[in-house]
Amino acid sequence: MAQLFSRTADMWFRLALLGLFGGLAALFVAFVILSRSDYTTDKGWTVQQPVPFSHEHHAGALQIDCRYCHDSVETSAVAGLPPTHTCMSCHSHLWTGAEMLALVRQSLAQGEPLRWNRVTELPDYVFFHHGVHVNAGVGCAECHGQVDSMPLMRKAETFSMSWCLDCHQDPAPRLRPRDAVADMSWTYKGDRRELGEALMRKHHIGDGNLTHCYTCHR
Incomplete structure (x- = not known):
């Protein structure tokens, strides 16, 4: 009876399967790496604006308080942009x-x-309120970076779900007194966690479940 396949056919078939699954695994790993890369999240990328506004000059050199331009940040879901006047x-x-x-x-x-072109934009299915975070003592720099050193505004963080959860699971080390939220040069010589835990008790932060789905998805 004639032999349909050569003696090495089984080996080549196994190698082909190995190559197929290896290629699929490599594609999956590449997709995961790319989806979390700065290229996809835009972290660190500068956004071009119609007018080259320099936070380094205004917030840094001139020490203009963030709330002078973003005047609704303490009360509204959005920080607000300054009107032309x-x-x-x-x-x-x-x-x-x-x-x-x-x-x-x-x-x-x-x-x-x-x-103006948005530097940071959350998906429509994410609920976020600037006023809640500012009044809880989350400093502007925690999310937006040291804007006082940015000649042109760039996205400082990924704003991914895991990044937000890192803070919601353990907010204490990231909190500061309310009167220091917009202070780009604020430092604390003591224990930040001890300070944060005291602020959490004072402002009743974490009385509810900060990691419940409904907190951010309503």
């Missing part, structure tokens, strides 16, 4: 003819708001 409260006197501020002057003259 807030910018012009200074720039109607300073750098009045600067070319880079031409769009700001145009915005004021035409009554049309500037269209």
Whole structure:
């Protein structure tokens, strides 16, 4: 009876299967690595804006409080962006003819708001309230990084679910007094965890389950 397959056919078949499953495993690993990479999460990437606003200059050199521009951050779900007249409260006197501020002057003259590009944007299925976090003592820098050293704003963290849960599971080391939330140079010489735990008791943080699904998905 004629032999249909060569003696090495079984070996080649096994190698082909091994290569197939190995390739699928490699693709899965590559997908996981890519999905968590800065390329996908945009962490560390600078976002181009219509006007090259420098947090390094305004929040750093000039020491302008974050809440002067983001004036709803303590009470609203969104931090808010400054209307043009807030910018012009200074720039109607300073750098009045600067070319880079031409769009700001145009915005004021035409009554049309500037269209800023979002640096951080959460999915629609995520509930987040700035006011809750700020009043709990979560400093701006905890999420947005040292913006006072950023010539152009960049995304400082991944804002992934696991990153948020890291804080919700153990918020104490990340808390500070409420009057220091916008202070980019704030430091504490004592035990941050001890301070945080005291603040949690004072403000009743963690009385509910901070890791319950409903906390962030409503």
